Structures are given as C-alpha cells and as structure tokens.
Amino acid sequence: MPMPLDATSDLPDADLLARYAAGDRAAARALTLRFTPRVLGYATRLLGDRAEAEDVTQEAMLRLWRIAPDWRPDEAKVGTWLYRVVTNLVTDRLRARARRPVDLPDTVPEVADDAPGAAAAMMQRDRMAALDLALASLPERQRQAVVLRHLEGLANPEIAAIMGIGVEAVESLTARGKRTLAAALSGQRTALGYEDEETGT
Secondary structure (H helix, E strand, O other): OOOOHHHHOOOOHHHHHHHHHOOOHHHHHHHHHHHHHHHHHHHHHHHOOHHHHHHHHHHHHHHHHHHHHHOOOOOOOHHHHHHHHHHHHHHHHHHHHHOOOOOOOOOOOOOOOOOHHHHHHHHHHHHHHHHHHHHHOOOHHHHHHHHHHHHOOOOHHHHHHHHOOOHHHHHHHHHHHHHHHHHHHHOOOOOOOHHHHHHOO
C-alpha cells in the first residue's frame, strides 16, 4: 500500500527505490525531491548550461526508474549510482559539444537597482560567475572531482566510486583542480570584493 509522501521522507534511498519498484508512487516522488536538486546542480556546474543539465537530470532519473526492479542495494548506493550516471551523461555531452562550435555567453547585464541588497546580490552573482568560469577552464576530470568534493560535499571514497578511479587519484585530481582554481581566481580578488571583506572596508 502506498505511503503518504511525508511518511517516506526518513526512509533510506534503497527502501524508497524498492517501494517504487513495488508500485508506490509516493516513494518515487520522495526520491525525486531528494535527488533532483542535487544532481541538477552537479550537472549544471559541469556543463555550464541549465537546459542541458535539466535534460541530463531527467535522463538520469528515468534510468533510475528503469533499473528499480533489478536494484541490488548491496552493490551500490542510490546516490553514488545517480552521480555516476550523471557524470557519464555529462561526459558524452561535453565530447559532443567539443565537436561543434560553442557560443560563449554574453556578459551579465547590470541590475538597475542601487539598493544595498541589490549590490550584494550583484557581487554574489559575479563571484558565482567567476567560479563557474574558472571551473569551466579545468580539465574535465579535475572539474568533476572538485565539484563532487567541494560543492556537492561528497567524501573521497564515494567520489572514487562515482568516477571509477582510486581514492588517491581523487585526491590528486582535487588538489590539482584547487590549485588551478586558486591561480585563476587570484587576480580577481579585488574586483570580486574579497579584499574589502578581509579589511572591513
């Protein structure tokens, strides 16, 4: 018998997937609410394109629903499996993108609001844009490792399972990626307002 959505919120991922496989639509909604924002954010960081990331997220969730009847919880965690599928789908899209010309986005238009809140929002937007641009400059595997570790907050062993590499390789990719990001962003500290925050001015 299907459970109310609020009754599924504390169930483990594998239990929800098993319930979905048995016909419980509330379990599917609970898993969708749990994972869609996370994998969408991850795909968006890697692709730099929200529409493409939405397509990847939808495809990954569809694959999860298709595999649900055959799911074996002793072989993988649901989250790890989903991130691995998203990583592979993103890799396919990036390879396809490399074979065709890419239109670079225009600069973000100015916000015509002089309120302090608007200025802070503009600064935060500029910081996120700078981070996204710096992430986009990383080699693909470094970008995946950095995003999974520092933006998604996953542990190195889980990242290793997602990327299909060893923990030491994850640590190496993450360290190199962080150094490259720091170098790319170091010349923009003043422009992005970080020095003002440090000095209290």
